[in-house]
Amino acid sequence: MSSQVRLRLLPSARCLFDEPIQVTVAGLRSRQVVTLRARSTDEKGMVFSSSATYRADGSGEIDLERDPSLRGSYIGVEPMGLLWSMRADTLHKWFQKTHSLNPHVVKFSVHEEEEGRLLAEATNERFLIGDGVSRRPVKEGNFQGVLFTPPGKGPFPAVLDLSTFMSEKRASLLANKGFVVLSVTVYNDKPNNVKELHLDHFEEAVNFLQQQTEVGSKGVGVVSRSKGGDIALSLAAFVPGVEATVWINGCCANVALPLHYNKSQILPALMFDTSKMVPTESGAAMGKYVLHNPLAEENKATLVPIEQAKGHFLFAAAEDDLNWDSKAYMDQMVERLRRHGKNNFESVSYPGAGHYLDPPYGPYFPSSLHGVVGKPVLWGGEPRSHAAAEVHLWKKIQEFFRTHLSCDATTD
Template structure:
């Protein structure tokens, strides 16, 4: 009977060899394409296409990336090829995975870590965001792969660390003679300091100073008060740059820096346009000083209002004291003093605080004072952390102020769509309201 076993074994080996040959031949025919190119800017979409599959073959598309802290994020989509063995994510729906339906960039925004409450850490503009795309047959065998290198800083943009006077941050200057509009990108704490927005805006034709108030470089690690004088110095520094042609500067802000940006527009000269994203209508957390005098007390937190959830993260939406309460009236920013244009962007599912209510409060105040220098946009289903588009969405992460993991809110698909719309809106807003004086700038050069 030994010869029978040897015959069966030989037949099985031959079958295995044939299957391997078929797999290698099939996998060599499968092509994964990233269009219009595999190397692009972070805020640019790519078209994901697959060719060379069997007619109506079901495969899994995957994306994988590692952040600056070494944490791996991944996503997947189960997709059926058409009759010609082709897949186009602009046309073909995901039948399952980390997202479903037709979402051309779903593999990017739906990436997540296996560990709960992780935020994709991407701070330096010098490090490209590298995403590995791959196609897998049922059973897991990889048929094709491609690498998407997503840049934060474009060709010719000059990045210069700044230590001028009291100012600490990074200056981004576009290539060319200009003149260019100037934008101040605000950060309070150095630990949350990211060059992403500044580098991308510079790539789109803005001179951007990304500036930090504390906890960065040789700045104090902790502060008990915020001084507008520091940001006034940053405005003056930015306006003196040779390629800057706008008569004033724009300010882009989010969360706590939102109320800081409004205070700058209300008390300082030279602020012509402010983008406020999911901020507050009152001065929060730290008292605000100008010329050594306190101009606004701080609206504080009530940590007894923390709500634990089953995920281990806390809901903190009600933690901030009510700025509309009579006892907190002194913390409200006199936004009616602002002469520049204001763009309010509020996520309706913000769980950090009630951004939509803060917008409504400011709009009512501005209208009461006869002001019309503002516009607002609200995003249903979006969460607190609205950033440049196509990064991994995160619903929860560590919150430095409360010292806990918290919910930031939002539904991934709606949040991703809001980021695409807002990022375009921001650039149009600044271009419209930061007009440049070409004659003045050429004279400088």
């Protein structure tokens, strides 16, 4: 390792998962060409890595906020490119970061272009849970999850985070922003063992949130993606107190499982035809069009009556989602609300983004094993566009909740 070459991560080598950093190199020869690498290991032990080649300026310095990558995992000026372009060596692996207590650790390094000799290195610890945020597992009645509470007495707005399978990432990061967040899953059992879903169980989670002493919002928000999306829509339509609903890359109808509420079925299931899965050479299948048409006469009973909702909606659709026809479903919901004279919604779509829109700066993955289907599927998206969409949407979600989940700051 070269003693005079310095790799710096600014403003600090320790930051939150969703915070950008500035990567700089100093002490190189004038116009020297070097390769920067990033490497991380996920919770399953899978290694993800990226590399990009840069040319130093006349002073022997490189700044990723200013200088373009000449070749490698990405090309051009991409300050956070080494993070979002990390990929696994093995096909169809998603970056598993579902637990909040351990940071996402990324090792950055600078290497000579020709010999590959290590010149400098630095470690970036990217935390999911910030200072003072409390994490508490919850098991109450018919639901279980994890509750994240910001430091202080509040009052804070409350958000229910619906994940298809358990993940604490989005919930813990939202708690860092000043929200009390309860993360719960759609499936508490193996999907094949689940024959129906009960909206009452999710309503219990909503009520639990509203009873927390730190919560000051008069209602709660819900953030969801994929199958969680139609559960979120149903909460907004049927359950009092849901004031703000974020729907990301889901469906406008109740998918796959009948939905019950107050001891009766309220929505039948929109079913799917797996023969419409399109195989690809990579071994992953494209499932975008497997769902039956929710607007067909025989399927209209599966549509969630979102016009009944008293709260507000934020619809976000990735235009290159290869798992759901999300943009079409979003357009159908917008048209439905307008037809009913409603303007309680906003919508945003992202060209070049895929299904898995997450909080930003995690590795992009184009395909992985589908937890319900049981085989690899394509999620879609072009890495650079997908990464930009995650940055934009993450800010938009926070603004939306702050706008529609007002807190009463008065005390008794």
